[in-house]
Amino acid sequence: MDNAKVVDARNSFCPGPLMELITHMKRAKVGDVLELLSTDQGSATDVPAWIHKAGHEMVSTEQVGRVWHIKVRKLK
């Protein structure tokens, strides 16, 4: 888990944190863990919705101050 690649999308409104995450997920290898940093409240629901539909794995979600730390594993 310590090897998670960080995708820093704090204070990003357009195209926004989920688009940043998808961009990096496309390039990641199966099994890689990415950690999205987001200050967008919508990420707490939008990211799990995409992860579920796309068939990847939610590893953890945590809010530290204003920042969401969302870890996901690429499964396919």
Place this chain on the structure above:
Amino acid sequence: MKILVVGGGTGGTIVANNLSRRLAREIRAGKVAITLLSASDRHMYQPGLLYVAFGKMSPDELYRDQASLLEPSIAFHADPVVNFDLDRNRVTTQSGGVHEYDILVIATGSRIVPEEIPGLAEGAEHFFTEEAAVRLHKRLMHFQGGTIALTVSIPHKCPVAPVEAMFLLHDFFKARGIRDKVKLRYLYPVNHVHATANVARWAKPEFDEAGIEYETLFNVKEIDPARKVIHSEEGTEAPYDLLIAIPPHRGMEVIEKNRLGEDGWIPTDRYKLTMDGHENVYVIGDATNIPVSKTGSAAHYEAELVAENIASLVKTGAPGREYDGRVYCFIEAGFDRATYNSFDYMNLPELKPPTKSVHWFKVAYNQMYWTTVRGLL
């Protein structure tokens, strides 16, 4: 001091012109020299391509000679860079020229890579080159009815263009009198009709009112041009008669070949706009990896900031300010109304209802752009 700008698009042209004015005295005194290297001797107004696709601009309106846009004190060469030697502060061009610098600004932009999606190049139209925009316009003019689908690949530049295209399609077929024969389907990668929450909140009821159908969480995996079906990463599929695709983008090949950034996006400090690990190298526009939309507007604001900071460095030894993430984008909501999307790192965009006056301002801006790149507006 030698200042070298690589890239003659919106960002590179503005930064060179802006610097040329701010440092006019130093240039006259022989203390500063500005050189601009571009891959082309022509400059294209890229947002105009969407208007070409809908017959609202002709292709020749999109171009000016690059040299005509530049201050006379700028040394300009239409000679693309092939090698960046950042350790020795110099670049090599296609013609074999070597240009040394004290400060480098990289503004090389981005490129479409439709070949990354199987079937996309053969099966889909788009509006990201002159040739493609003209071809799409012809297809739209001859279209007699059926399903037009629009897909969006990630990453892409101009994040509001897909929404604009849907509204323009709606008005285009209304004007042709066959809107009732055309089903418009919008297929979008995330779970709202736009990745920016407030844009989605505004666009969704507008789509509903216009009868534009949408499916979200649809990431294009491949196109089957023979069956005219789009397959998504999520396992769904969608049929079409005419497919318009926003292709995936990458940074320029020269950036990838020189290993300056993964997929051609250069690691850049989001506030200083300097390349990570290289304090004398600035990166602006699409070429950066910062989480800001890849648009001419972002390139414009970044270019002004970088020019101010370089000029300040020359005059005082310190940069003046940091980039605040500012972007301003018009959003066409059809043939005769528009709104806009304005935001920065700290402030969400707040969309206003579309008006005719904003649309006409956008139409005027399509010409005013030429004063923007000259650094006058």
